[in-house]
Amino acid sequence: MKNFALIGAAGYIAPRHMRAIKDTGNRLSVAYDINDSVGIIDSISPHSDFFTEFERFENHAYALKRNPETALDYVAICSPNYLHHAHIAAGLRLGADVICEKPLVPTVDMIDDLKIIERETGGKVFNILQLRHHSSILKLREKVMAASADQKFDVELTYITSRGKWYAQSWKGDPRKSFGIATNIGVHFYDMLHFIFGKLQQNVVHLHAESKAAGYLEYERARVRWFLSIDENDLPEDVKGKKTTYRNIDISGEQLEFSDGFTDLHTVSYQEILAGRGYGLDDARHCIETVSTIRTAVIQAPTADAHPFILNKSL
Incomplete structure (x- = not known):
């Protein structure tokens, strides 16, 4: 069972990520959003920790990192487009691989920068191209x-x-x-x-x-x-x-x-990523x-x- 964090938990697409995490037999350990309208979590992963301030979320994630059993394996990102690059970088620096909604980033220069951060951290970025x-x-x-x-x-x-x-x-x-x-x-x-x-x-x-x-x-x-x-x-x-x-x-x-045929494509995407065939x-x-x-x-x-x-x- 892998440990996941979710950034952007109150967004339209977030429930599909929550269900994909659950349906692939994994755990949503912690979620973050500046908006607290995240009641959908109760029907999918009611025991997940939740924060509305990024600093507290990040501090909690670092604490989880101290124990191999709780350390985050993946950070899923459903935040607004302009925040993707920063949130992907933060996920990699937390020691996790990252799964991000599209558009991944606005420019190829930012893709090149993320490739550098991948090398620095040893992590991997995956894009949902369902x-x-x-x-x-x-x-x-x-x-x-x-x-x-x-x-x-x-x-x-x-x-x-x-x-x-x-x-x-x-x-x-x-x-x-x-x-x-x-x-x-x-x-x-x-x-x-x-x-x-x-x-x-x-x-x-x-x-x-x-x-x-x-x-x-x-x-x-x-x-x-x-x-x-x-x-x-x-x-x-x-x-x-x-x-x-x-x-x-x-x-x-x-x-x-x-x-x-759209409803399960996020779950299929997660299955492929977990099997080492992600994009x-x-x-x-x-x-x-x-x-x-x-x-x-x-x-x-x-x-x-x-x-x-x-x-x-x-x-």
Whole structure:
């Protein structure tokens, strides 16, 4: 049984980490969050210690380190994006390996810095890239790998997930903390595209606003027109009033359906990490390079390669 700490216990994604820790037969020893709305712990790990001040959490973790039976083996991180680097570094310096939600960090320079801290501490950083474990994604990857080497697939990716007024008031609505919509809600799609279609060859941005972004990506095996939005007004007319989220990935005329099968992917990710097959810093580099470029790119006028939502709407 491994000992885990959880940083960011009050966040949306934290319960999936708590359940993954429990479902893999391990112990959530201690959790930390500045927010004390963490009652979910009672149904998963009621005996875990909990702190709302990082200094007290860190001091407690150091005390646990004195005894091999209580020392932390892993620190899981679900904190706001801008704190990931600091919390990963703290976890490594506590003598633990680290499991972090995406986006891992905002830039490849920070990945390189974490590689230095890995060498200094002997620890290892793992990124949750759960779409790589989704059965539909794996089947598509096999199909692409089996296709002719010179074939490029035409992909249209659309993801609209409506968010209310609270979003702009939270850290997610602050680009200094979330690094913007393409990074916050798009990074796992860019990792998925790289995982399936290979290295990125071209990255063009047609739109990058507070609530939406769009562009064109060309990979070794695909040409991708993408559109991301948190604005409910962007929902297709046949979806408005029925659903708040629209997810569509069209691959050369075929729909990729992966709406189901998400609930257990964090547990699968933990199983793979514990078995020594987790995704580390080098695996995360490609999608971090992609979102970093999108954030800093010069916006280009839409061309025929732009997503239809950009060509057909006044956004």
